[in-house]
Amino acid sequence: QVQLQESGPGLVKPSETLSLTCAVSGYSISSGYYWGWIRQPPGKGLEWIGSIYHSGSTYYNPSLKSRVTISVDTSKNQFSLKLSSVTAADTAVYYCARGGLRYFDSDYYFDYWGQGTLVTVSS
């Protein structure tokens, strides 16, 4: 059974960089799939942030692209999110999830999700 677990600071100051990691168990990231980040502001809907293929190719939401970096560490079977220059609008629950299997499935549904982690941006 594939399991994902997010980790990282729950509080980030405005203008700083948000950093989260998603540890994957039950599946080797190096074997395939896109791995993505999705966020949900309190009481609001879902927003796709970006995805990374197991080979390292990345694909970002244009609305966040200038501030987002997603990387993968296959040796640790985990992938990470960095979001720079954060503001209060970036306060949200951040989820990691598994996307498409093939390289051209950069846009895909997400079948396995982490439980999510709340990140609050505040001084």
Next chain:
Amino acid sequence: EIVLTQSPGTLSLSPGERATLSCRASQSVSSSYLAWYQQKPGQAPRLLIYGASSRATGIPDRFSGSGSGTDFTLTISRLEPEDFAVYYCQQYGSSPQAFGGGTKVEIK
């Protein structure tokens, strides 16, 4: 960029009733690449439907998806107590993929 509009915003129904949720796209969704998710309070979304009408693993057959082009529907044939939740649609046929705003199914 495709924008998804879900309606109604809230659906008030009783257990045993039929629920019909709508997801309308601003442009045609390529190859019916439309998914539905269920989210309960404090939980991550759960994949219900992909490819507009294919049920994900372990999803009961009271959940069904239909539609093509710009109009899609999620139907819950008979609501069980555990079905009261928020439902989101997602299009993944065009870049960037995007989610709808959600429909809350609440107990009447």
